[in-house]
Amino acid sequence: MSLDACAVIVARGDPDRFLATMAAPVAARELLLPLYAFNVEVARLPWVSPEPMICEMRLQWWRDLLTRIAAGTVPDTHEIAAPLAGVIGHNGAVAEVLDRLIVARQWDIYRDPFEDDAALHAYIDATAAGLTWAAANVLGAPEASEPAIRDAGWAAGLANYLRAVPELETHGRRPLVDGRPAAVSALAQAGLDRLARARKATIPAEAYPALLAGWRAKATLERAAKEPARVADGALHESEFARRGGLFLRSLRGTW
Template sequence: MSLQDCAAALRDHDPDRFGICLMAPAKARPGLMTLYALNLELARAPLASNEPLIAEMRLQWWIERLEDIGAGKPQSHELLTPLAEAWGPRAAAFAALAGARRRDAAREPLEGPEAVAAYVRDTTVALALFAAEALNGTIADPAATAEGRIIAAQAEGVGLAHWLAALPALQGLGLGLWDPSPQVLAQIAARARKKLAEAKAQRRQLPRILAPVLFPGAGLRAVLDAAPKGIEALASAVPSEFRRRFTLGAFSLTHRWWI
């Protein structure tokens, strides 16, 4: 998988992040494209088999290969080779993204709002922090820097909203909630709104170069409004393709990421 192949995979299966890559400076694109392509593969890996053990083995393979990159071992793989070229030993840290998907391999629903938030922090938030690193060359630490805190808050809010939007499909895969009642969904939506407001209040502290990794996507408000009405309402809150493209185009002009 060359950079062109990474771009094609993102364009077909993760168009919003493909758009983010196009907005980034040219020197940051290899890092972003390979990171997002890896995330796409890690999200797919545990769903490729209904057997938890086989799904777990797929994830473990990725973890070991990423650790190999960290140890300086040469790679001969369509994705891992350009990933190693773009990130070097730092790519070993991405094993955490694979580890966070182990729950998906087990096909076990989440217990409630706190478990959903923890899952989003381990996947979406961690991914956003790595993406920010690709853009500005420094590690955005949410525990030590203002930039890291803003990115973490925005990514959690956006990630929770996107998780809610995907919930009708996730329930069918056994990856949703044990209790998908409107009350529980309302709590998740309320947490998302809180995190989005937290990020918005600090927006002036974030450099413009990092704006792309905070892109919220289209229809976020509609999803959060629908959540307290139940899963059926969430299923009808998905934005149209035209709305999605329009929102991404508008963002490319304004870089206004806050909600």
């Protein structure tokens, strides 16, 4: 299938990454959209059925697909399979990162809380930070930049996660290890610290389109750190003007 199918999936399921990708050069879009479409498809699977076994089987299907792609097969079993294979190619390292993302999404199937802060941090690392690193890597970022890129991706993932807390609770999940204000504030500050560390590091310009997807992270995390009650209230979102304006300014300046 064409890249258009990937664009439709991302636009519908991940509006922030879609907007950020549309602000990137065309060559970067062709690499990012299949990865982001893959992420949308995997992220929705834990919610498609009340039967955990069905969700587990569907996640396993994507793991098997990645194995086939890494082995050099171009499957035609899903509309994004061929574009994804075109991006990953024989890059087993990226395939492994995406496989860990799928495994982490198993948590979303069940209603059990995270065991501790380390488990929550590992979930965000495997999902958001992993996807950010995979995207930057296929754009040409060297392995030396992985820690900083993962820091940026982790901060962006935490911001997205905190914005999603009310909806997760509505679906019977327990997204936070400790929902008390001080703990929520500390969690948000951890994200800010990792973001600050990433911005002090030397990150190659070719990775910027991947990092641009987290343009809302700093503002969201600052709100959560300062007023943690806004997390449970679902009041972390900025205005649409501020959301789009922030992206526009960063894309104009060539920053993230």
